[in-house]
Amino acid sequence: MSAPPPEAPASPAVEIDGLVMRYGEKVAVDGLSLTVDRASITAVLGPNGAGKTTTLETAEGYRSPHRGTVRVLDLDPIRDRRALLPRIGVMLQGGGAWSGVRADEMLRHVARLHAHPLDLDALSDRLGLADCGRTPYRRLSGGQQQRLGLAMAVVGRPEIVFVDEPTAGMDPAARRTTWELLAELRDAGVTVVLTTHYMEEAERLADRIHIIDHGRLIASGTPLELTRGGHAATIRLVVTTPFPADAPESLRRSLGDRVEVTLLDAVSIVVTGPADASSLAVVSRWCEDNDVLPESLTLGQRTLEDVFLELTGRELAT
Amino acid sequence: MSPGGGVDRLGRREEMDFSPRPGPAPFPRMVAAQAAMEARLMLRNGEQLLLAVVIPVIVLVGGVSGAHHVGFHFTHRAVDVFTPGVLALAVMSTSFTSLAIATGFERRYGVIKRLGSSPLPRSGLLAGKVLALLLVEALQIAVLVVVAVILDWQPATGALGGAVPAIVVGTGAFASLGLFVAGVLRAEATLAAANLIYVLLLAAGAVVLPSSSYGAFGHVTTWLPSGALGDAMRQACLHGTVAWRDLGVLVLWAAIGTVLTARTFRWE
Structure with a gap:
């Protein structure tokens, strides 16, 4: 300062x-x-x-x-x-x-x-x-x-x-x-x-x-x-039926060690880390391999919501 | 920092200067504002008005016209006995019941909390409340005196000298007790308790009727704030003298009420 x-x-x-x-x-x-x-x-x-x-x-x-x-x-x-x-x-x-x-x-x-x-x-x-x-x-x-x-x-x-x-x-x-x-x-x-x-x-x-x-x-x-700090972007994946129990771990293995995968609720996952367009392709491929039907798959700028999620593992909105 | 913050893109908003210029209003002005506000709110409330004016007028007119039918025999004319008692009742209803109920709901609605962060100090809030009470009481007394005079009330000469201190000290005693009730009970409980106590004191507290008309229990009522205020008003208006003993009882109640309130009152 x-x-x-x-x-x-x-x-x-x-x-x-x-x-x-x-x-x-x-x-x-x-x-x-x-x-x-x-x-x-x-x-x-x-x-x-x-x-x-x-x-x-x-x-x-x-x-x-x-x-x-x-x-x-x-x-x-x-x-x-x-x-x-x-x-x-x-x-x-x-x-x-x-x-x-x-x-x-x-x-x-x-x-x-x-x-x-x-x-x-x-x-x-x-x-x-x-x-x-x-x-x-x-x-x-x-x-x-x-x-x-x-x-x-x-x-x-x-x-x-x-x-x-x-x-x-x-x-x-x-x-x-x-x-x-x-x-x-x-x-x-x-x-x-x-x-x-x-x-x-x-x-x-x-x-x-x-x-x-x-x-x-x-x-x-x-x-x-x-x-801006930390990671540049996040990927949000929402699916139609609940994820299998090992989904976060399995998805993280596909994406590599540099990202963090958090299960928000039964049907949504957030990926934070150096995510980019090719990560989107990996997630999309993972869905196909695991018979998971995405409802939405988005790549977005990091928001305060993501910051809060990273820091606490919980969602801010109530 | 951009200076043009006051202008909307559409140019609709009026330019306002929000730059800080803080400061409290002079203390007397704050107290006057608070008193005017509280008095207005008290008079606007229908139930409180009923308590403040309508009931005392009914008691006065009913008492005077019905006294000999019911078999009350006083040493003085009925109107001369009832009027000071009804004035005491009016003081009690405002400084105890109305004040307790209003303060209970002020706590509930966060008004006291809100004012607690304003420049108005607590002493100013209290002063405003007392002033508002005296204002409302002055209006009540004006109405009741007019009704009493129509009924041919003839107060003793020098009545004012005993009545004014009785009203002031009585207001102090009842107000401190009213604040005590409002400070320890929830708003609804305060509403119920303040009304119940009012009715009990009206019936058995020697406010309207002299303590001497309560037989053996009359001695007890002279120690109640209601009996002391009623008797002090009667002594002033019937005999034109100051009831020092009753004023002392009222001062004692004011002291008890103040200590209890100071120990228990929560502003929120």
Whole structure:
């Protein structure tokens, strides 16, 4: 890493070092360390239950670390809570509003708690909330509630926003609006930290991705670094009837030692490694020899899904 | 970093300046906003309005017009006995039942969690709640006083001097107990418990009727927050004096409620 340019702030927006969080016996976060650069979009990617929300909540000052340290904007989220809270925006995974409150009323209320809130009409327009302003919160659709949650997180013009699964339950149009807004915040100098289990969201939006699983950091990098590293491509083979038990081993023997063959489920196999067009021919030949009828056989660029699969042997999508 | 991020390819979006400019609003403004919001929500809720105004008015009108039919014999006119009791009932319904139910559901819906990450400190949240209670109570009292005056209520001179401290300390006692209930029970259980306690205190707690009309049990009711508030209001409105002993009981309940709440309340 090269030294930061002189005008850039010296410290990262978020610094987490050796964080351990437990719920009773269960370890939710297990020695996690990561940093978030200022004015960037950082995605914390992982399956449900990986410890994403717990990690975020320590940065938001909701939970005390059981071990390790968390610093946000060079402040301790618990001890310096009062100084930090006005500077951050938080979007919870759900709820956060009275059931009988109207959408515009709720947003106006949160705005009034801040010294220099955004223009409410413009923000509502941008997030497609203008039409449902008079609607009580409990009658908003899931996507509208999410967008209102996002509006509440950004209305106070924070330096850093934490958004937890921002697009869960949104339709594609709303998802795109949300992505555009987050990118625009970043361009305006706001630090954005989001959790997601949608790899597409992380891949398209994030400047930097931290992949976590079982409360541990298992990979970090830009989307390009993560997908380019290791192997160039993957082959996915889906068949019509379940594979014989020795299929992965037998296919690996046909392809040679340099590839890895993983059985995803009874009817699909992923080949990672230096795969190319000739590997496709080998797989195709193997199907013929073993009386296996392919439903689909594709050669694709490595995705974050593949990265996750290689690192954990499991699929990310839930 | 590209500066032109605010403009859409189709040029539809309004340009917005998202550059950070954080800061809390001044504390009094935050508290005022919170109080206005909570008061509005309380008044908008039909059930709460029933509890806050409709039931006290029915008790007042029903009590006054029916007192001699049922065989109640007071040392004063019925309207002069019932009015301070009904004012105490209105204070109890708002500061205990309404507050407990509202707070229980705020916890359930994550409102308190959401506000916990806003610039509003917890002291501001509490101040906002208390202010909202006093606001709603002022409206309740205004309505009830108008009804009482129509029924020819004649409070003693100097009633205000005893009634105002009773209302303030009574609000403190009931609010701290309401928050305690909301903090330890789930939202539905809070709803049930707060309503049940309200009905029990209304029937047997010496709020509306003087503790002296409960026979041997009357002595016990003078130690209840309901009996203490009711008797303090009656003493103020009937005799124009301050009921120091009852105010002391209310302060004691406020202290108990505050300690219990501080020890058990979970914001989430």
